[in-house]
Amino acid sequence: MKNVKPKSPKQSSKSNAATVRLVPARQRSAYSAAEVEEIFRRFSVQRPEPRGELEHVNPFTLVVAVALSAQATDAGVNKATRALFAVADTPQKMLALGEEKLRDYIKTIGLYRNKAKNVIALSEKLIADFGGEVPRTREELVTLPGVGRKTANVVLSMAFGQPTIAVDTHIFRIANRIRLAPGRTPDEVEAHLSRVIPEAYLYHAHHWLILHGRYVCKARRPECERCVIADLCKFPEKTCDIPAPLVELPPQVVPVAG
Structure with a gap:
């Protein structure tokens, strides 16, 4: 049997560092697990039962x-x-x-x-x-x-009723803009979000993010003064770091087709 020379601690350290670098820093979430938990906790208080806005009957x-x-x-x-x-x-x-x-x-x-x-x-x-x-x-x-x-x-x-992350333009923008789950493609962002979002919040997560992107973190000019996560947000160009009051919004009115 061929003898295999064990790696020195220095060599192992280099190997581990190389493994970590396989995921570039720009593609990692900028938030700790506790910060992500708090982001979605606030979204859940603001919109306890978020709904999609496409009308359908079945x-x-x-x-x-x-x-x-x-x-x-x-x-x-x-x-x-x-x-x-x-x-x-x-x-x-x-x-x-x-x-x-x-x-x-x-x-x-x-x-x-x-x-x-x-x-x-x-x-x-x-x-x-x-x-x-x-x-x-x-x-x-x-x-x-x-x-x-x-x-x-x-x-x-x-x-x-399955917990999935549907990455539309709003979610793709927000995930990259605030560095929550950076990714070069919608599939990368979906996989990243699925890893970082706490399981308890996963079912409603994509609606919370879509609605946040549609009404607050808008494409042309984010309305940071209306954002309940302004203090946590890592967007370098945010205009406010004082979060908006955390209150439940009025129920969504989503008409039913037919």
Whole structure:
């Protein structure tokens, strides 16, 4: 048997340092576990029951609404889908409506022609492969035309109560801006957030972050004076380090389609 010379303490130290450097500092969370816990504790006080703002009546209409929301606002999608879901709230009814009539309902949404094709195609696949029911696994959901990982995660969370992180533009911006869970891609940010967010807060986490990004930590000018985590925030360009009063916000009013 070949003798293996043991590493000296100095050599081991160098090896360990090299291993740590495999994760660049810029890609690590800037927060301690206690700080992350406090961030989400405050979000939970501010919005005990956060809700998504896309109107839907069942898992199928949720899949459609989320697919339509790519590069569009929730408000714009809701405006278009109220009338659509009144006449087509199942895959069968969507197929009966047809692609041409579907386009008329959603023509105010960006990329509506391609999205109409995808909605018809995913309706066909749901009927052919899943008995007209929306599947409950990410692996099956992403086989639907126009459904990517983000859409699948939203559906798993909102329709089936699974704790997932759906990384949209708001979450991607915030995770990198405040250095909570830096990542170069949405998948990296999702994986990073899943590691750092305490399990007790994971189910509501993506809604808290989306709503924080939509109404407070805005893309063009963050409203730091309205932020309940201003004192904890590590954003170098924040304009305020005094947190806003931690009070429960009025319940969200999210109309139900149909």
